[in-house]
Amino acid sequence: MDDGADDGITVGSLLVATPQLEDPNFRRGVVLIVEHDHDGGTLGVVLNRPTEIPVDRVLPPWAGLVTGPPVVFQGGPVALDNALALARLPGDGEPLGWRALDGDAAVARVGLVDLDAPPGLLAAELLQLRVFAGYAGWSEGQLRAEVEDGSWYLVPAEAGDAFNADPGRLWQEVLRRQGGDLALVSTFPEDPTLN
Template sequence: MDDGIIAGRLLVATPQLADPNFRRSVVLLVEHEEDGGTLGVVLNRPTEVPVDQILPPWSELVTGPSVVFQGGPVALDSALALAHVPGTDEPLGWRALGGSPAVARVGLVDLDAPPELLATELTKLRVFAGYAGWGIGQLRSEVDEGAWYVLPAEPGDAFMDDPERLWHDVLRRQGGDLAFVATFPEDPSLN
């Protein structure tokens, strides 16, 4: 069954999702296995921690803001990175997300690889502490309950200069009812 949940798609939190880890979040799915789990990174949660404090060798390659992003509530002591690679080659130390063709040139970076190996290959890089994860069937259940919209990604979503606007901007570009959802107040009780 094609439910749209594939690597390279976005999970956009609906206004009903109250979990503080995911409130108004935009998650890029980086892995999805029907008989396994799903892994993603929250794209719009920059921290105040500069990348050079955590991964100094990679700090020169990071696309602004050059801070670590909180990728999700799981394994906050580990890091992963997303990078955009132009062209058609698959450089050593980089793996395409697969799934959605819209983000075919966005992939995961092996942070154990020497940065100089990829320095000339990458046009954009972002580092995340932690990730979001779902067990078998868990994400499908959350989507069915109305917690998430599953939407197409654009290559620039993972590297937006103003990540706090991403939730609004992704919903706006959908048009129709979802564009209207983008105007949903942060606190409806103040309306």
Template sequence: MTEVALTGRLLVATPLLVDPNFDRTVVLVLDHDGDGTLGVVVNRPTAVPVREVLPAWSELAEPLPMVFQGGPVALDSALGLAELRSVPRPGAGEPLGWRRVHGDLGLVDLDIPPEMLAAEISAFRVYAGYAGWSSGQLERELAQGAWYVVDPAPGDAFTLDPDRTWRAVLRRQRGELALLSTFPEDPALN
């Protein structure tokens, strides 16, 4: 199987993926290499406000200041994802406390004071846990047809309508994937 660059791309759960952890999820891949894959589910908000777990960061999480469930792994840990207002010029360096994932998206060091990054970022979200795959595991799932790999659109990582994200991402694809956006929650009831 040919190595596919997945960092910065979206994994969209196919209707065949019945694991409740990933049913109708959209995962932003944060890191993909020979050691495995790490990502966060972008369409699973929790009922927990950011102010309850990271009060200093809650203002930056507006307008949807809820913690998102990033995946089933390490639910007691938090990841911060931020979009920069402008992409740094090559060689200009990255803002302190922000590490590029892809383009203008990056991970935030949640141990720094948020004021250090506030002026630099246009969007911010906190994830409890993450989605992780060991070396070769995601490639096997892709070969089995569990995921569609698509390019992200601006705003996917910070959608204000997470309940519609799975359908919206599929709808903007071409051909058969766009048609799958109408796939019923329970095909037996159709």
């Protein structure tokens, strides 16, 4: 029996919503996988859903370290009252208050930030930082089934994806750089009935 060990879902990869995924939480969404356990489930954050809530209203000590736009992003529909942050660091090492994502080498210097730690522990190390409210979660086998059903494209991430300066264009940009059929999908109209 296949246990899903070769399902291609790995920490550090991206889920890109296909045009037929109409769930408003994920429509044209780009999700970075931050945890994946073949026997447990998967956790990710939607990278392209900025809110209008300034970080300084929610986490004032971290506001000055955020990579623009300086707002909280909606990381997914689960636990919207909880915040998590991703940060990109240069070089080697793992400073206190930061844990590298295990997975794809392209995002090896992207990790999760302990928002309870003093920001000064990481301030000198940060290249980029983004704060998310909530996350996306899938139970064991659920995400694999959604990928197989054609709801998601599974593609490699680049380190800068989590901190894209124009998150509204991230869906198109990620698809375009894949080339071939996925590059063509990037031109799919927002509302195909107006085509």
